[in-house]
Amino acid sequence: AQTVTQSQPEMSVQEAETVTxxxxxxxxxxxxxxxxYKQPPSRQMILVIRQEAYKQQNATENRFSVNFQKAAKSFSLKISDSQLGDAAMYFCAYRRAGSYQLTxxxxxxxxVIP
Amino acid sequence: DTAVSQTPKYLVTQMGNDKSIKCEQNLGHDTMYWYKQDSKKFLKIMFSYNNKELIINETVPNRFSPKSPDKAHLNLHINSLELGDSAVYFCASSQGGGGYNEQFFGPGTRLTVL
Incomplete structure (x- = not known):
């Protein structure tokens, strides 16, 4: 079975700084x-960024980028120029090709500290 | 217009009662999901329907029964509610499901069982 591990239960960042x-x-x-996915205090789950495993190029969406290391099975999220609105729960998720299931x-x- | 809507947003009920949560999506998607988010924020798939056909049925008590009257609706009925059923329940939808497709989430229903 696939498992997804986020080893940092909590993190903090100064406004305008970068966090991974x-x-x-x-x-x-x-x-x-x-x-x-991002879940702000409003509870709404919002997709931040996504990556296809067969693409070597790391995905980027404005201030959000990923560092995808397939061999290491690592998929980190970098947030640049952090803003107060970035404060939220962030969930990493995996889906096998051909499967409907998100883990x-x-x-x-x-x-985010002002 | 809300893409994925759930009613009610909050539900407080007594142990032993039967309750339903309704979900509707206006995105024209063919796949819908129910997730449970526990008190520690862990999000787990419960069910998925594709074109009204059940395709994911995770290990949940059979007191939980999904019903999909049409592709735009997926309701969750819970019988004989227990304290441990208290959680936030999210509905989601996507077009297809086996690949890159984004799942769009509803605002969640916070269920509290007293």
């Missing part, structure tokens, strides 16, 4: 997809 959230996963598959990590609570 860690995620590792365990799979024997070669074709899969990885996602980062989530336990989340990292990010606080």
């Amino acid at each position: 959230l860690s995620c590792t996963y365990d799979t024997s598959e070669s074709d899969y997809y990885l996602f980062w 989530f990590g336990k989340g990292t609570k990010l606080s």
